[in-house]
Amino acid sequence: MRTAMTITAAAVAAFGVLAAPAGLASADGKTAQQTISDLQSQGYTVTIDKIGSGPMSACVVTSVRNPQQVTQWVPAVGPVLGNSNRNVLVQQVQSQTISVSLNCS
Template sequence: MRRTRMLAAIAAAGAVVAGPAAAAWADTSAQETINRLQQQGYTVNIDRLGTGPMSQCVVTSVRNPQTVTQWLPYVGPTLGHNSGTVLVPVVTSQTISVSLDCSGK
């Protein structure tokens, strides 16, 4: 039972780590795409082609989601009477790259 709870806690924490941003940028503006990624916790690195205003930019790709995790002690209900320290992965940072075409073609 103790092992099952520990694995459940690790799996739940892993689900948070495993969910990179979906490619839902096809029908949204460049700014909306960037905002959505930032709301998901990403630091967005932007590279752009052209000098047009953001309102004229088109997202050409969203790539390289990077998630950095750190193993920290589990804090919560005990996992049993003789439970030792249980470590779970915690997301410490997330970055993603967005390419924009702002050339107005």
């Protein structure tokens, strides 16, 4: 059961990364700090490109792009659905990065 949840979680995470950039690019009325905090809470390491020298409170998100995900194949732990062979590998996310551009002029 634990492995099934791990596989399901990995599939959901992979789909979320593919689906996330389109929804994130608009920032939907959020402040720059809220957008960055949301991405960090999703497990991303955020790289910031900033134009202007204004404070973060004056910044506007102009784009969210380049989601990168580093995964590694690891052995599955516990019973695997429909497979009595213990040599099953699943992908595990090791790190995620994304770039945010800000206009702070």
